[in-house]
Amino acid sequence: KGAENRQSIDLSQTIATMCASRLVVGGSSAPMHLASLCELPIVVWTGPPFNAERYFTYANPFNSKVFLVTEKSFNPRVEDIFDTINQALEQL
Numbered sequence: 001k002g003a004e005n006r007q008s009i010d011l012s013q014t015i016a017t018m019c020a021s022r023l024v025v026g027g028s029s030a031p032m033h034l035a036s037l038c039e040l041p042i043v044v045w046t047g048p049p050f051n052a053e054r055y056f057t058y059a060n061p062f063n064s065k066v067f068l069v070t071e072k073s074f075n076p077r078v079e080d081i082f083d084t085i086n087q088a089l090e091q092l
Contacts, residue, residue: 012084025081027074028052029067033059041092043084047074065092 006017014031015038018024024035028046035042036055039062046052052071060066067088071078 002048004079022092023085025085028055030078036060036064036066039064041088043067043069043081043088044069045069045074045081050074062079067091 006014009017014075015034018031018035018038019042026032026069028044028050032042032044037050038060041053041056041064044052044055044066045068048058048071050071052068054060056068057067061092065088067084069080069084
């Protein structure tokens with residue numbers, strides 16, 4: 001409720017929507033890498049065997065801000081996600 005499903009929109013519209021945002025939030029995925037390449041701050045989580053380090057190094061050539069919820073579970077607690085979002089917004 002209160003959100004739009006934008007999964008099937010044109011890539012240019014996706015990028016425009018992301019660029020109009022203060023923060024992009026989600027599990028490790030192509031859209032999170034795209035947001036980082038658009039120089040947007042992200043809140044992201046990964047799970048084993050994925051390597052969260054890539055968000056801070058080679059997959060982040062513009063040194064975008066990254067706020068990591070966890071790299072131990074692809075299904076973190078909602079409270080942990082909200083806490084990380086709040087921390088990110090305080091720093092932006």
